[in-house]
Amino acid sequence: MVNLARRVWNFFCDTDLAVILQLAVCLNLLVGYFYFSAYFPVFRPLTYMMLPDWLRTVALGNLAETWWFFTFLLFMVALGLNMFVCTTDKVAKIISNFSAYGSGLRFMMRLSPHLIHYAVLLILLGHLTLVTVGTNSRNNILRLDSKVSLPGSPYHLQLKKLEVRYYNKDAMIGYQGRAIDATADIAVDDGQGQTEIIQLGFNRPCWYKGYALHMDEFLPNSTESKRQEPYVNLIVRTGPGLKIFLAGVLLFLIGVVFYLWQFFPMLSVREQKA
Amino acid sequence: MPNETNIFYMAVICYCLSAGTLWLRWQGLSFVFLGLGLLANAGYALLRMIKSWPLLCLYQEPFLLPLGLAAVTLWLARLEKSIAVKIIPLTAMMAIIPVFFPKNFFLPFLKSHTIFAHLFLFLGVAARSCFLAGAVLAGAFLFSRNGNNAGRVRSLGQTGFADLLIWGYVFLSLGLFAGAIWSYIGWGTLVVWEDPLIISTAAVWFLYSCFLHLHLNARWPLKWRAGFALTGGVVVLLFIYWPEIGKFQLPGVVW
Amino acid sequence: MKKIGSAFGWWAIALSLVLIFSGCQPRSGGGVGATFSVRELGEGRKEIIDGVGRRFLLVPAGKAALPGYESNQIITIPVRRVGAGVSYDIGAMRYLGVLSESLVGVTRKEDKWGSLDVKAGMKSGRIAYLGEANAIDYEKLRTVAPDVMLIWDKRLIPKLNELKIPGVITTTPMATTIDERLQYFHFLAALFGREELAKKYAEGIRAKLAEVKKRAMSASRKPKVIWGDIYQKRVLVEPMNAYVAQLVEAAGGDYLFDDVRGVSCLEITLERFFSSGLEAEIFFTYRSPAMGIDSKQKLITENPRLADIKPFKTGLVYCPLPHFYESLERLDEIIVEIAAILHPQLYQGYELKFFQKLD
Numbered sequence: 001m002v003n004l005a006r007r008v009w010n011f012f013c014d015t016d017l018a019v020i021l022q023l024a025v026c027l028n029l030l031v032g033y034f035y036f037s038a039y040f041p042v043f044r045p046l047t048y049m050m051l052p053d054w055l056r057t058v059a060l061g062n063l064a065e066t067w068w069f070f071t072f073l074l075f076m077v078a079l080g081l082n083m084f085v086c087t088t089d090k091v092a093k094i095i096s097n098f099s100a101y102g103s104g105l106r107f108m109m110r111l112s113p114h115l116i117h118y119a120v121l122l123i124l125l126g127h128l129t130l131v132t133v134g135t136n137s138r139n140n141i142l143r144l145d146s147k148v149s150l151p152g153s154p155y156h157l158q159l160k161k162l163e164v165r166y167y168n169k170d171a172m173i174g175y176q177g178r179a180i181d182a183t184a185d186i187a188v189d190d191g192q193g194q195t196e197i198i199q200l201g202f203n204r205p206c207w208y209k210g211y212a213l214h215m216d217e218f219l220p221n222s223t224e225s226k227r228q229e230p231y232v233n234l235i236v237r238t239g240p241g242l243k244i245f246l247a248g249v250l251l252f253l254i255g256v257v258f259y260l261w262q263f264f265p266m267l268s269v270r271e272q273k274a
Numbered sequence: 275m276p277n278e279t280n281i282f283y284m285a286v287i288c289y290c291l292s293a294g295t296l297w298l299r300w301q302g303l304s305f306v307f308l309g310l311g312l313l314a315n316a317g318y319a320l321l322r323m324i325k326s327w328p329l330l331c332l333y334q335e336p337f338l339l340p341l342g343l344a345a346v347t348l349w350l351a352r353l354e355k356s357i358a359v360k361i362i363p364l365t366a367m368m369a370i371i372p373v374f375f376p377k378n379f380f381l382p383f384l385k386s387h388t389i390f391a392h393l394f395l396f397l398g399v400a401a402r403s404c405f406l407a408g409a410v411l412a413g414a415f416l417f418s419r420n421g422n423n424a425g426r427v428r429s430l431g432q433t434g435f436a437d438l439l440i441w442g443y444v445f446l447s448l449g450l451f452a453g454a455i456w457s458y459i460g461w462g463t464l465v466v467w468e469d470p471l472i473i474s475t476a477a478v479w480f481l482y483s484c485f486l487h488l489h490l491n492a493r494w495p496l497k498w499r500a501g502f503a504l505t506g507g508v509v510v511l512l513f514i515y516w517p518e519i520g521k522f523q524l525p526g527v528v529w
Numbered sequence: 530m531k532k533i534g535s536a537f538g539w540w541a542i543a544l545s546l547v548l549i550f551s552g553c554q555p556r557s558g559g560g561v562g563a564t565f566s567v568r569e570l571g572e573g574r575k576e577i578i579d580g581v582g583r584r585f586l587l588v589p590a591g592k593a594a595l596p597g598y599e600s601n602q603i604i605t606i607p608v609r610r611v612g613a614g615v616s617y618d619i620g621a622m623r624y625l626g627v628l629s630e631s632l633v634g635v636t637r638k639e640d641k642w643g644s645l646d647v648k649a650g651m652k653s654g655r656i657a658y659l660g661e662a663n664a665i666d667y668e669k670l671r672t673v674a675p676d677v678m679l680i681w682d683k684r685l686i687p688k689l690n691e692l693k694i695p696g697v698i699t700t701t702p703m704a705t706t707i708d709e710r711l712q713y714f715h716f717l718a719a720l721f722g723r724e725e726l727a728k729k730y731a732e733g734i735r736a737k738l739a740e741v742k743k744r745a746m747s748a749s750r751k752p753k754v755i756w757g758d759i760y761q762k763r764v765l766v767e768p769m770n771a772y773v774a775q776l777v778e779a780a781g782g783d784y785l786f787d788d789v790r791g792v793s794c795l796e797i798t799l800e801r802f803f804s805s806g807l808e809a810e811i812f813f814t815y816r817s818p819a820m821g822i823d824s825k826q827k828l829i830t831e832n833p834r835l836a837d838i839k840p841f842k843t844g845l846v847y848c849p850l851p852h853f854y855e856s857l858e859r860l861d862e863i864i865v866e867i868a869a870i871l872h873p874q875l876y877q878g879y880e881l882k883f884f885q886k887l888d
Contacts, residue, residue, distance in 0.1 A: 019533050022484035023540045029477035034551045036470040041709060045563035046467040048582045058563050127464055139583055139683060146687040171325040174762045180387060203388040203459050214462040231684045235462035249451050379801030520788045523804040
């Protein structure tokens with residue numbers, strides 16, 4: 001068993017494999033580009049469906065158009081394993097030689113490419129988690145005169161106020177009088193008599209007790225439709241995917257900063273003097 | 275407010291004059307026209323942004339790509355003019371194409387009202403500029419006499435393409451992050467499955483990740499890496515640039 | 530190094546092959562995704578997804594529902610009483626043979642309908658007027674008590690949920706393709722247990738498309754076509770993924786907005802509209818005689834800029850007749866009519882039924 005584990009580890013601990021897998025993923029995606037362009041109604045539901053649901057219902061029912069997506073997932077699993085094994089192997093060696101680097105900065109500079117690799121893994125994990133764990137609830141219509149339940153919770157939402165900002169300049173021809181922003185006040189009723197007002201805007205989601213609330217649509221959206229009864233269409237998301245993704249982005253940026261540090265001579269000289 | 279399309283036409287003329295004077299071996303004048311073209315192109319970009327602010331106009335990338343290429347050229351010219359000038363003909367060509375094949379005829383849409391949309395646009399343009407400029411330099415290296423130089427000391431003409439690709443990769447990565455955040459805040463998902471460009475952009479990211487591994491580990495001879503860079507440029511042109519240009523249309527001067 | 534070198538070589542060859550064979554793919558809009566899908570769950574139960582991705586469980590009368598669905602997502606089938614507001618829902622119901630027995634309420638006044646059977650039903654009182662789509666009379670709706678409401682406006686959903694009436698959205702955010710239109714028929718048929726008829730309909734449409742395509746091959750050229758209109762401040766067109774654009778292409782036309790993709794009535798710039806308008810030979814407008822449009826001059830009066838495009842100078846202009854949007858069930862006839870408009874020499878003696886030529 002240990003022998004098998006070691007053989008698998010050694011198989012994945014190969015930079016050549018990384019190159020081959022990245023080329024394979026690239027080619028897979030370029031093939032997928034043509035399929036996506038030709039059959040986009042098949043792939044569009046991925047925006048609002050969770051991945052397992054989409055795979056089970058749409059993808060398996062349209063295998064001739066979606067096969068490339070399955071191979072993409074396989075390649076990504078292999079690439080993820082390869083990245084993890086290669087990086088961990090190298091990081092272990094760097095950490096074990098910590099004393100040879102002389103300074104924490106040199107150590108970080110040496111570690112930086114591997115931080116970037118771990119960051120990419122976190123980013124990919126964030127993507128995967130977002131579409132497999134949690135909820136992706138759409139078409140939650142809020143009006144002034146009715147309450148809607150927050151999916152999977154005791155809370156009820158009701159639109160209290162919608163402020164719409166309209167475009168009133170001349171620069172964009174044909175845009176005069178159209179909405180360019182909206183802010184909604186939403187009452188959250190916990191079902192036990194407590195009500196809290198939260199605010200969210202267009203492209204300004206609100207996070208409330210583990211729920212991410214996004215404004216997808218709203219009315220009125222022009223001065224011509226001002227008299228229409230206001231409504232807001234919310235997207236409700238839960239799950240740890242975004243946090244994992246953002247952690248990956250942060251780690252990536254840290255890795256890049258340390259990696260590029262060595263290319264700035266002034267900083268290197270200062271570090272040598274220190 | 276002045277019409278930004280006419281300002282773009284002025285940029286195109288300057289870029290073409292830059293290419294023309296370069297062909298006549300008036301290098302200095304070529305850089306002057308390039309600088310003027312860059313200023314006019316930047317003026318176009320600024321005006322377009324101001325007019326549509328806070329929203330974003332779609333398919334602006336082909337109009338901003340010459341700006342990116344000109345900026346890269348002038349930056350490289352500080353180091354070695356003879357290398358930088360190789361990018362000028364590409365800059366002129368990339369400026370002419372959107373004049374006759376524009377696709378920026380959609381009105382801005384409301385969900386572009388966020389700084390992340392603008393970051394996605396500009397970082398994407400910066401990335402493309404670096405990749406295409408890198409491809410040009412790689413091609414120049416491949417087909418030059420220095421291609422066989424296996425010496426340890428590398429000149430800008432030999433490794434410049436790689437540095438550009440590394441910067442392009444950084445810009446592309448940052449652009450993808452900005453795009454993902456934009457997608458999340460607007461649509462509640464990190465990827466919006468509406469435009470096939472997201473797929474080809476991801477493909478290009480993996481392609482250049484591969485290049486980084488080959489280059490930073492020095493796993494391939496320099497000449498092969500240059501060939502890879504040239505191939506990458508072709509992939510960027512076919513799968514990212516081509517979908518962003520529209521049908522043939524005779525340009526009109528707007529009075 | 531050699532391993533990677535050969536991998537890259539194979540990769541480049543594979544990419545070249547991909548590029549060569551990419552031309553074999555359909556241009557756009559093929560395939561059907563989750564929208565209007567019907568999934569069998571066993572024992573007669575089905576899961577359907579409406580035009581905006583909302584799920585419903587169809588449960589045969591007398592059977593129990595499955596867990597995981599809220600009460601407003603459960604519809605007992607076959608549906609007996611339907612309220613509808615979208616024109617093409619009416620056409621589909623007519624084809625499925627359920628219009629006269631099932632339609633009990635509509636959200637347009639009698640005089641706004643082109644369909645004689647709907648008018649007659651409203652006159653006789655069998656079909657109730659439920660108020661306009663954006664201002665439904667909920668008391669009347671409570672009285673009429675349909676089993677399901679076919680709607681386009683999402684705003685109605687909360688109120689329908691309060692009344693415990695499932696609201697099924699039968700429009701889509703993007704322009705529907707031909708495949709999605711056929712899938713929609715299948716979706717609607719699932720509510721009434723008329724799937725066989727929907728299958729027959731789809732087969733008929735596909736056969737007619739193939740016939741028209743074959744006939745169009747004998748035409749010497751492809752006429753250039755645009756579909757849209759200019760309103761006061763806006764220019765709206767049908768994108769290339771819209772079924773009408775696909776019908777034009779299938780009928781042997783060259784649809785000039787083939788680089789425009791998106792929603793139906795997609796807004797573009799005036800410059801883009803003109804760049805194709807100056808080239809187009811045939812123009813289909815959205816406006817109909819019911820809006821007072823019965824000549825080119827009337828359209829030009831509405832918007833003088835239209836006079837500059839080629840169809841108004843030397844080409845042809847067509848407008849849809851009022852019942853066009855209510856005639857989805859006659860899509861096979863519409864296909865033939867569009868082909869006849871594009872290639873009159875191939876359809877000698879054809880008389881228009883769904884469009885009117887504007888002189």
